[in-house]
Amino acid sequence: MAEGLATRLSSGRIALVGFGLLAGSIASAIKQAGLPTKIRAVSSPSTLKRAQDLGLVDECFEYGQVEEWAKDCDLILLCAPILHILKTLDALGHVSWAGNESAKPCLVSDIGSTKVQICKAGARLPRPFRFVGSHPMAGSEKRTCEFSDPAIYENAYWFVCPPEGTDESVYAPLLELVRFLGANAVVFPPEHHDRTMAWVSHMPQMLSSTLAAGLPERLLKHNYQHYAGRAFRDMTRIAASGWGMWHDIAVTNRDETVLALREVREGLDKTIEAMDSLDVVDGAMPLAEGGNDHSESLARIFKAGNDGRASLFVPGRNAAASFSEITVQLKDKPGALLSVMQPLAQEGLNIRDIELMKVRENVAGTLLLAFKTPEEAARAVNVLRYLEYEVKER
Secondary structure, eight states: OHHHHHHHSSSOEEEEESOBHHHHHHHHHHHHHTOOOEEEEESOHHHHHHHHHTTOOSEEEOTTOHHHHTTTOSEEEEOSOHHHHHHHHHHHTTSTTTTOTTSOOEEEEEOOSOOHHHHHHHHTOOTTEEEOEEEEOOOOSOOBGGGOOTTTTTTOEEEEEOOTTOOGGGGHHHHHHHHHTTOEEEEOOHHHHHHHHIIIIIHHHHHHHHHHHTOOHHHHTTTGGGGOOHHHHHHTGGGGSOHHHHHHHHHHSHHHHHHHHHHHHHHHHHHHHHHHTOOOOOTTOOOOTTOOOOOHHHHHHHHHHHHHHHHTTOTTTOGGGGSEEEEEEOOSSTTHHHHHHHHHHHTTOOOOEEEEESOBTTBOOEEEEEESSHHHHHHHHHHHHHTTOEEEEO
16 A cells, blocks of 8 residues: 555655644654655744654745745645635645646645635646645644654545546545555545534534533532533533634534534424423322323434434444454552553554543443454453453454
């Protein structure tokens, strides 16, 4: 697969514009594989210095040097925030050699979280540029290249949004890069991308922020919010997201996100109506035998919720589901995590994902571990069972 990427990139040069975590992770994967591809970083002087010190780049340019950094590239990947991507596309359209039909073709793409506005701007690029938008569903709360992870894209969906009628050969270098990074390419119209992301990403962010921002004064004045359980903490986890990135998403996918929020509001109204229709118990008295508490409507909502949640994990449809997972019952003692991780590392097993589940004070938790193959998961099970851990395969 690495050889395929090298073959696709005739001169072996990729420009990564905006050298943060995601661009750095691409560079790290290429360097780790020992490809001859030249990596051209475009960013601020301080970021370029860090990238050089980390050995991630071969050539460095500042953003304003577009005439220089855009030349002789097989692939330009715009990795900056959305509004910066739009400005960069405009700048590319005004380089002195734009429109030169004899110049070497150059594929331009991006990793922005919305696609319609970016793809419209990209479609205006003159030759030798050809634009195909894209969006990898990968990331971290870390933002800078110091935290680069060559495995960050493994098993992630990577949306590729070519203009209608575009032959696959035009964006073959991008598809090869996606495969090389271990991601799963999904070719999608930009409108479908933004409509889908509005529901599964952008609306949940707005809902989480609204929920955390709406903590009522009757709780705050007594500091009762500290009693929040896992449900509230999980639902508000992404409320910690920075506004800068979400500003760009909000202004470039406003209509679809508002539609999704209105649909959720309609669902909440139905839940409220179902709750209002309940016959509540008076004091400690149970409902009369054979009585009806009118909970059918709420039960249907719960059943539909069960089905909706289960649909996220239909076998063969969720990319992350291709990982092989095991659960380990932790022992309630200091160093419990290390006592699980260390023998697996000594066995040469690479853990692809980890989650600490069901954690309560004075109660041991359950550790969820994910491996790339069933064989690796089976080896991990054998190691941990030998050490007398309670282990289950998922």
